Amino acid sequence: LPTEGRCTVAGLDTKETQELWRIRQLVSMVFQNPDNQIIAAVVEDDVAFGPENLGIEPAEIRVRVRDALAAVGMERYRTAAPHLLSGGQKQRVAIAGALAMRTRCLVLDEPTAMLDPLGRQEVLQTVQRLHREMGITVIYITHFMEEAAAADRVIVMEAGRIAAEGTPREVFQDVSGMKARGLDVPLAVELAALLRADGISLPQDLLTDKELVRALCPSC
Incomplete structure (x- = not known):
C-alpha cells in the first residue's frame, strides 16, 4: 500500500483493502532472482501454481499453462526441472507463471540484473513481444539504460519522487x-x-x- 499519494490499478484504489483481491488478479510481479520465485520441481507445475491458488478449474489451468509457456518460448521445457535451466530460461518460466494468472500488468523488478548478456536479451525480447502482441502493460525497473531505451516511456525516480519522465x-x-x-x-x-x-x-x-x-x- 502507498504511504503517500494515490495509486490506482485499472481504476481500483490500492488503499482500499476490499479491492486488493481484484488488483492481485490484474497485476503480477517478476523479481530479480528467479530462484526466489520458482518453487516447484517441474516447470509446468510451477506455472500452474498461481491459477491453482485462484481455484481455477484443472482443464482451464492446463490451457493457461500451455498458452503461457508458448508465449515465452518455453513449451518444450514444460516437463524439465527448473534447476537445470539457464538463468534466462528460469526468468522466462517466472514470466510464464505471471501470464498464467491472465495478468493485465506485468511488473519486472530488475529481471536481468543476475543474467549474462544472452539471458538479458532473451528476457527483454520476451517482454517486448508480450507487450506488442498481447497488449500487456509492462512496468520494467532497471539500471541498464540500453534496456530503458527500448521503452515507450521512461520515468526516473530519485528519493521516492519522479525526477524526470x-x-x-x-x-x-x-x-x-x-x-x-x-x-x-x-x-x-x-x-x-x-x-x-x-x-x-x-x-x-x-x-x-x-x-x-x-x-x-x-x-x-
Missing part, C-alpha cells in the same frame, strides 16, 4: 542531469555527447548505435 529520446538528452543522479545513459547517447563537445555536428536526439553510425557515415 518522457520518451527515451527526451529523457536521455539530459546527459548531465542523468549523470548527476548517478545514472548512466545509453552508450550511443554518451558517445554522441562527447563528439559534440569536440565540435562534431550531430542530431540532439540520437538514441541507438545504428542511429549514431548513420549520422556519422550516411553512406555506410
